[in-house]
Amino acid sequence: MGQAFGCLQVDQSNVAIKENFGKFADVLEPGCHFLPWCLGSQVAGYLSLRVQQLDDNVFVTVVASIQYRALAEKASDAFYKLSNTREQIQAYVFDGM
Numbered sequence: 001m002g003q004a005f006g007c008l009q010v011d012q013s014n015v016a017i018k019e020n021f022g023k024f025a026d027v028l029e030p031g032c033h034f035l036p037w038c039l040g041s042q043v044a045g046y047l048s049l050r051v052q053q054l055d056d057n058v059f060v061t062v063v064a065s066i067q068y069r070a071l072a073e074k075a076s077d078a079f080y081k082l083s084n085t086r087e088q089i090q091a092y093v094f095d096g097m
Helices: 072-080 085-096
Strands: 002-004 007-010 014-020 023-028 031-034 041-048
Touching (some): 007 014, 023 041
Antiparallel strands (some): 007 031, 014 023, 014 041
8 A cells, every 4th residue: 555656556455535635536446546646636545345353342131031830740849849939940040141
């Protein structure tokens, strides 16, 4: 990416933004271009066309609907062994997420 004697090279995976007297004129594709700076042409900047990644820490709230029922063959366990069914299921779900 350089400009000498009015010639400009735009590298692969980039484009250049061309302005004439400060006003947008064109998008220059990769390759060689003639840019007559004496006639007010200039490159305002370059833009990469490569895939980029932005990592950010975000918190997500998920509403989970849990459906449950006691099994007939385990009815005695469900009645006598579980003291607070809802809290025990919530704890199991929270540990899994």
